[in-house]
Amino acid sequence: MTYDKRFDGRAFDEMRPIEAKAGIIKRAHGSGWFKIGNTEAYAAVYGPREMFPRFMQNPEKGVLRVHYNMMPFSSAGERVRPGPSRRSKEISHVAQKALLPVVDLSEFSNAVVDVFIELPQTDAGTRCAGICAASIALADAGIPMKDMVCAISAGRVEDKMLVDLNYEEDSHENGVDIPIAMLHNSKKISLIQMDGELSSDDLKKAVEMVRNACDRIFEVQKQALKKKFDISD
């Protein structure tokens, strides 16, 4: 089988439209909003603040906690039951690992920085959108950072490699989804997952596609932060 034309008509290396904002949640110390196609993520940062329960404190440096959640009405099918699931716990965990390499919490002994990711509307790529929003939120909160984190998925549908799978492509029976988070300056990868069957050559193509897409994502994140702090080019 060949996949000649994408379900939504995009070119194979074309992302869905992206938008971002910073500082949209007033009570939070920092916040970000990231929309890619019909997938929409909010992220809020609270902290550094005192960590409870106390036994989880680290006297040497601050702790980063990430909480990923889909709103109950956000999914294409049935209502998502509120509260943590195995899936949301795993995504929270890998998202924390994706963001950790860029934050410097060495000055914040015994404190915690909490990142809350909430999705009101989903069409695949939620962990990547959440990480993009969280990176904006951490910068907005003034957390010391060495780099920005950009994330997007690449993958395969039938015979074609492509970037930014939507739900229809992600759930295609002969397909592969590879969410990747990349640090903008170093181009290091802080999250990679995959399901399906893929050749090594195709994996290389996927990483290359993500690298190009992440440059675009970074520009959108940067513009959102500049707008919030009223810095013009």
Added chain:
Amino acid sequence: MMMYEELRNQVISLLSKQTRLDGRKPHEYREVKVETGVSKNAEGSAKVKIGDTEVIAGVKLEVMKPYPDQPDQGSMMVNVELYPMSSPEFETGPPDIFAIELARITDRAIRESKTLDTKKLCIEAGEKAWMVVIDVCTLNDAGNLYDAIYLAAMAAMKDAVFPAFDGVKLEYKNKTEEKLPLSRVPVSVTVFKYGDHILVDPTNEEEKAIDARLTVGVLENGNICSLQKGGDVAIVADDIFRMVDLAKQKSQELRKHL
């Protein structure tokens, strides 16, 4: 309450001069904005802003077996999620009593107004009926979640359409144009009391120092359909009547947004 005594004294002193911490008049709402159709996968959705307070509500429709005591009726449920994203005071975990009370206040105003015709939600008596689940999630708590959550729930219900259902298979992707069977538009208004003064739409700062509050469900004809008193201080009957009168008056303003 001692902790906020100074704040309470300040609020009362301002109210006696017909003003508030943010310069508003006692009976003045912040700017109210209601936007519907904000979440594409939900059967209906709405985002409500009251000042910096922001919540989002979504309706999902499910086919269930009717309850044995009401075999010819569908049902509804309101759930409120107070996300820790929206306030440093909210924590992760199952809904606490504040979230449960907010959900039940909202649920009651909708249910007891009988605006939703649950008999029309029945598909096959004793076998299949629609269940309307309304989830309201907070984005930012800058005070008066009571009225913001209610407005969002009602606006999302008004926005909702049924998904296609052929008697066996429910196709969420295939939405019909059929709206929920709603016959009235109840509005919920919460009135807050400080000393001898009453106000509407407190900020999260003002909320800390309240004596009492009364949430009132108001129908188009001026009758009321639900009440809930909150706060640590007992109030006299005349206070209740005064608060209901103010709620009725303000409900006309809020109804314009639905």
